[in-house]
Amino acid sequence: MAQDQKHPKEKGDRLIVNELLVADPTDYNLAELARLRIRYGNFPGARQLTQDLDLILEQWQLTEAELFEKTRHLHEKGKVYKKSSQEGGQDWS
Numbered sequence: 055m056a057q058d059q060k061h062p063k064e065k066g067d068r069l070i071v072n073e074l075l076v077a078d079p080t081d082y083n084l085a086e087l088a089r090l091r092i093r094y095g096n097f098p099g100a101r102q103l104t105q106d107l108d109l110i111l112e113q114w115q116l117t118e119a120e121l122f123e124k125t126r127h128l129h130e131k132g133k134v135y136k137k138s139s140q141e142g143g144q145d146w147s
Contacts, residue, residue, distance in 0.1 A: 059097070064099075071103055071110070074086060084124055084128065087107065088124075090103075091121065
């Protein structure tokens with residue numbers, strides 16, 4: 055069995071996950087959860103963080119597929135991360 059790896063963004067992401075654990079599923083929080091699910095989905099490590107992401111989905115009564123469907127719609131609108139609708143580029147970049 056391969057040894058677990060340490061993700062370079064895990065420390066900062068842990069702070070976000072801790073906030074999401076006690077937060078409501080706002081558009082921004084849904085986008086953050088989806089972003090982190092993608093980042094850690096197949097990552098060989100960060101097991102506690104991944105378990106907490108699962109717990110957040112459970113708390114918000116969502117499947118991963120439902121989360122991704124909701125956030126696809128949010129990103130199509132293009133206003134999850136942008137401060138202004140006049141900014142160009144990808145919403146999640």
